[in-house]
Amino acid sequence: MTLKQLEAFYWAATCRNFAVAAQRVNLSLSSLSKRIAELETSLGQTLFDRAGHRAVLTEAGHRLLPQAHSLLAAAEALRAGMAPAPAELRGRCRFGVGELSALTWLPRFIKALGVRHPALAVEPVVGVGAVLERQLAQGGLDVAVIAGRSSHCGIASQPVAEAAFVWCAAPEVLPVGVRLDAAVFDRWPLVSQPAGAGTTRLIDDWLRAQRVPEVRRIDCNAWGAVAGMLVEGLGVGILPEPWARARATEGRLVLPAARPALAGLPYAVHWRRDDTRPLIAALQAEVAAAVDFAAARY
Amino acid sequence: MTLKQLEAFYWAATCRNFAVAAQRVNLSLSSLSKRIAELETSLGQTLFDRAGHRAVLTEAGHRLLPQAHSLLAAAEALRAGMAPAPAELRGRCRFGVGELSALTWLPRFIKALGVRHPALAVEPVVGVGAVLERQLAQGGLDVAVIAGRSSHCGIASQPVAEAAFVWCAAPEVLPVGVRLDAAVFDRWPLVSQPAGAGTTRLIDDWLRAQRVPEVRRIDCNAWGAVAGMLVEGLGVGILPEPWARARATEGRLVLPAARPALAGLPYAVHWRRDDTRPLIAALQAEVAAAVDFAAARY
DNA sequence: CGCGTTTACGCCTCACGTAAACATC
DNA sequence: GATGTTTACGTGAGGCGTAAACGCG
Numbered sequence: 001m002t003l004k005q006l007e008a009f010y011w012a013a014t015c016r017n018f019a020v021a022a023q024r025v026n027l028s029l030s031s032l033s034k035r036i037a038e039l040e041t042s043l044g045q046t047l048f049d050r051a052g053h054r055a056v057l058t059e060a061g062h063r064l065l066p067q068a069h070s071l072l073a074a075a076e077a078l079r080a081g082m083a084p085a086p087a088e089l090r091g092r093c094r095f096g097v098g099e100l101s102a103l104t105w106l107p108r109f110i111k112a113l114g115v116r117h118p119a120l121a122v123e124p125v126v127g128v129g130a131v132l133e134r135q136l137a138q139g140g141l142d143v144a145v146i147a148g149r150s151s152h153c154g155i156a157s158q159p160v161a162e163a164a165f166v167w168c169a170a171p172e173v174l175p176v177g178v179r180l181d182a183a184v185f186d187r188w189p190l191v192s193q194p195a196g197a198g199t200t201r202l203i204d205d206w207l208r209a210q211r212v213p214e215v216r217r218i219d220c221n222a223w224g225a226v227a228g229m230l231v232e233g234l235g236v237g238i239l240p241e242p243w244a245r246a247r248a249t250e251g252r253l254v255l256p257a258a259r260p261a262l263a264g265l266p267y268a269v270h271w272r273r274d275d276t277r278p279l280i281a282a283l284q285a286e287v288a289a290a291v292d293f294a295a296a297r298y
Numbered sequence: 299m300t301l302k303q304l305e306a307f308y309w310a311a312t313c314r315n316f317a318v319a320a321q322r323v324n325l326s327l328s329s330l331s332k333r334i335a336e337l338e339t340s341l342g343q344t345l346f347d348r349a350g351h352r353a354v355l356t357e358a359g360h361r362l363l364p365q366a367h368s369l370l371a372a373a374e375a376l377r378a379g380m381a382p383a384p385a386e387l388r389g390r391c392r393f394g395v396g397e398l399s400a401l402t403w404l405p406r407f408i409k410a411l412g413v414r415h416p417a418l419a420v421e422p423v424v425g426v427g428a429v430l431e432r433q434l435a436q437g438g439l440d441v442a443v444i445a446g447r448s449s450h451c452g453i454a455s456q457p458v459a460e461a462a463f464v465w466c467a468a469p470e471v472l473p474v475g476v477r478l479d480a481a482v483f484d485r486w487p488l489v490s491q492p493a494g495a496g497t498t499r500l501i502d503d504w505l506r507a508q509r510v511p512e513v514r515r516i517d518c519n520a521w522g523a524v525a526g527m528l529v530e531g532l533g534v535g536i537l538p539e540p541w542a543r544a545r546a547t548e549g550r551l552v553l554p555a556a557r558p559a560l561a562g563l564p565y566a567v568h569w570r571r572d573d574t575r576p577l578i579a580a581l582q583a584e585v586a587a588a589v590d591f592a593a594a595r596y
Numbered sequence: 597c598g599c600g601t602t603t604a605c606g607c608c609t610c611a612c613g614t615a616a617a618c619a620t621c
Numbered sequence: 622g623a624t625g626t627t628t629a630c631g632t633g634a635g636g637c638g639t640a641a642a643c644g645c646g
Contacts, residue, residue, distance in 0.1 A: 001377055003301055004636095017600065028638050033602060035636085043380045053645050054600065060380065067376045074372060078365045079299060082341045082358065302611095315625065326613050331627060333611085351620045352625065603642070610635090617628070 003075055005039040006068045008032050009047060013057055013065055014274065015139030024139055026091050069274055076276045089279055090119035096132035096144030097124060098198060099223050100163060100240060101267070103297055109290040116286075120279075128221065130196030136270055143283050144270045145291065147198020156273040158284055162264035163293040164241040165199060168253045170233035180256040182212040184236060189216035191229050191237035197221075202265050203238060209260060238262060242294050267291060301373055303337040304366045306330050307345060311355055311363055312572065313437025322437055324389050371574045378576055387577055388417035394430035394442030395422060396496065397521050398461060398538060399565070401595055407588040414584075418577075426519065428494030434568055441581050442568045443589060445496020454571040456582055460562035461591040462539040463497060466551045468531035478554040480510045482534060487514035489527050489535035495519075500563050501536060507558060536560060540592050565589060 004025075011021035012032060022032040040047050047061035057065065097106055102124065110122055125132070129146035136144050137152055149157050167180050173188055174180070185207075193199045207215065218235055220226050230237050231252050239247075247253035269287045271280045302323075309319035310330060320330040338345050345359035355363065395404055400422065408420055423430070427444035434442050435450055447455050465478050471486055472478070483505075491497045505513065516533055518524050528535050529550050536542075537551075545551035567585045569578045 001301070001373065003299070019600075029600090030602075030639085031637055037602085038636095043377070044382050044385075045380055048601095050601070051645090064376070064380055067379065071369070071372050071376060074369050075299070078362070078369060079341070081365065082343055082362055084342050087342075317625075327625090328614085328627075329612055335627085336611095346626095348619090348626065597646100599644105599646085601643080601645105604640085606637105606639095608635105608637080610633105612631105612633085614631090615629085617626105619624100619626080621622100621624080 001039060001042045003072065005035045005042070007072055008035040009039050009061075009064065010068045010072060010274075011139060012036055012048075012055070013061060014272075017054060020139040023092065023094075024142070069276075073276045076278065080278055080281075086282065087278060088119060089117040089282055091279070092121045092123065093143070093279060093283070094123045094125055094141045095283075096136060096141040096146065096270075097126055098129055098132075098146055098267075099126055099221070100199075100293065101145055101291070102126045103223060104240075104295045105290055105292045108295065109287070112290065113286060128194055128196040129198050133270065136272060139272075142271070142275070143280060143287070145267055145287060146270060147265050147267050148201065149266075149268055150270055154273055155270050157268040157270040158288070159266050159268045160288045161291040161293060162266045164264055165202065165238040165262050166241045166244045166255050167236065167258045167262065168230055168239050168244045168248070168255050169236040170231055170252065171254050172233050173236060174254050174256050176254055178254075178256055180236070180258040182210055185212050185215045189218050189235040191218045191220070191226055191235045193226070194219045194221050198265050198267075199238060202262060206258075206260070206262055240293060243297060267293075299337060299340045301370065303333050303340070305370055306333040307337050307359075307362065308366045308370060309437060310334055310346075310353070311359060312570075315352060318437040321390060321392075322440070367572055367574075374574045374576065384580065385576060386417060387415040387580055389577070390419045390421065391441070391577060391581070392421045392423055392439045393581075394434060394439040394444065394568075395424055396427055396430075396444055396565075397424055397519070398497075398591065399443055399589070400424045401521060402538075402593045403588055403590045406593065407585070410588065411584060426492055426494040427496050431568065434570060437570075440569070440573070441578060441585070443565055443585055444568060445563050445565050446499065447564075447566055448568055452571055453568050455566040455568045456586070457564050457566045458586045459589040459591060460564045462562055463500065463536040463560050464539045464542045464553050465534065465556045465560065466528055466537050466542045466546070466553050467534040468529055469549065469552050470531045471534060472552050472554050474552055476552075476554055478534070478556040480508055483510050483513045487516050487533040489516045489518070489524055489533040491524070492517045492519050496563050496565070497536060500560060504556075504558070504560055538591060538595075541595060565591075 008025055008027065011024050012018050015021040015024065018032055019029050022029045025032065036047065045060040046058050047064060048055040049058050106124060110124060113120065113122055125141060132141060132144040132146050133150055133152065133155065135141045137154060145160065174184065190203070192203055218229065220229065226237060227239055227243060229235070230239065231247065244253055244255055248255050269284050306323055306325065309322045310316050313319040313322065316330055317327050320327045323330065334345065343358040344356050345362060346353040347356050404422060408422060411418065411420055423439060430439060430442040430444050431448055431450065431453065433439045435452060443458065472482065488501070490501055516527065518527065524535060525537055525541060527533065528537065529545065542551055542553055546553050567582050
């Protein structure tokens, strides 16, 4: 029995499938399979039931799982406690972010990360918050920076920054001085993000507070397109505040008064609570310092 | 960092020297040295100071030691908890016993052990209790069955049996019916075991209770020789009760009345408290069932 | 036929032991 | 020189990935 075998077992048991787990432990699928087989012979117990379409934990596997985790966590703590200096990170890191992050702080962050950790292969994965969260839970991502806190108890999160959004529309849609209220949405559709995005929750909360019953929506998963559609006068929507203000000074967008003002959208680093790799703790700190939604827009 | 490296480190740190530790982990001296070197580079810390004649723990090594032990213990517990059946023991086992054990229950025990655990290489080491205890503490022995409980806090023990001894002497030394008292020792020397033997403590306690001030002694570390000397009328001494009775029925020894009677000498399995190998727990049970000082004498 | 896991096979690292060297007392 | 640890070196096991095979929906 080795720590590597236990590690392979743990992630195989808690990821969506062996392939995802193999990526996480930097192993080929076949090697992962063999390590688990080795562990099984070493313990004299079958840990996975391979009868069905997918490998599923046996009773012995379920018994082993928490023990394996605590042993791995202890080993990690030992390693961290002994290390003379924060180690340089290495291996693959799948990093989930929303599109807004991808367009603001992410590029600079990836660059800085590459300088500090040349051996770390970061793979940014841009997607909608809800999807990223599921991928995180299933092992497809190592960390994700998404809006809000997770409802999933296996996922831990740490707030890092708040993004500000404002309502906006083209002047021909909302003449200067017009207040935004429920009546506006009778005449104009809402240009918004797809379900599962953090901003969608933000908008829904606002609409509910305003008792706006039903809204026509134009959903788009690309902020660039959303901004373009708003400028073109297709409807009313929200944009990150710095972007909206830039367009407003050019006279291409109007920022109507809205009460209550849109709440800030809190972003948090998310990670699997059972992931004790030093990678996680280190990234958490690095991300916290880097997130800045006012940064350059690409 | 691997469990094997930590194991090598732990025993290297707590045994008398690397050579002893190497035997315990079934490794050559050079391989042990390399494993420790690997661990040092893996942790980025020097664990042993090799400047002097012997390798001595550095500050980092001292920090690591308890953590390594708890991790190894956890790994062992996991292994034991998962094992479907008590595993067959394997490897080398240095087994310390007093000479009395060597002449009574030990041979039969070694035979039985060989049947149940063919892959276990048992090496009986016969010696005086105090010496065995020191070897145990320094890693030279895995377990020892010796008289009394250990005073050393790093050594755990579990009582297994009591051996009975009786005073005896040749008829020409102590005619039948003569009581044993202090006066006898003015005329005859005490034939006893060397300092550090369990029976020596037993005798000293008795002499002190009888207020016998000073005694001439003939010490010998071989029971066979002691018995022979007693039969030859060289002095007064103690023998295991079954042996003495056998000689008494032949009329070659006399068993004088003695008040108080000699106390029984309790024997216990001893092992290093920090030794979490399954070997120890298994042997403890096996030994407890096997020890019998009334068994055949060889 | 797609998805998920295992088997087959060749490569190559690395862990091992023997033996010699080195260092300290 | 005795004791204790490391270095040098040749060997073999086994961990690795690629690619093919297998087995279930």
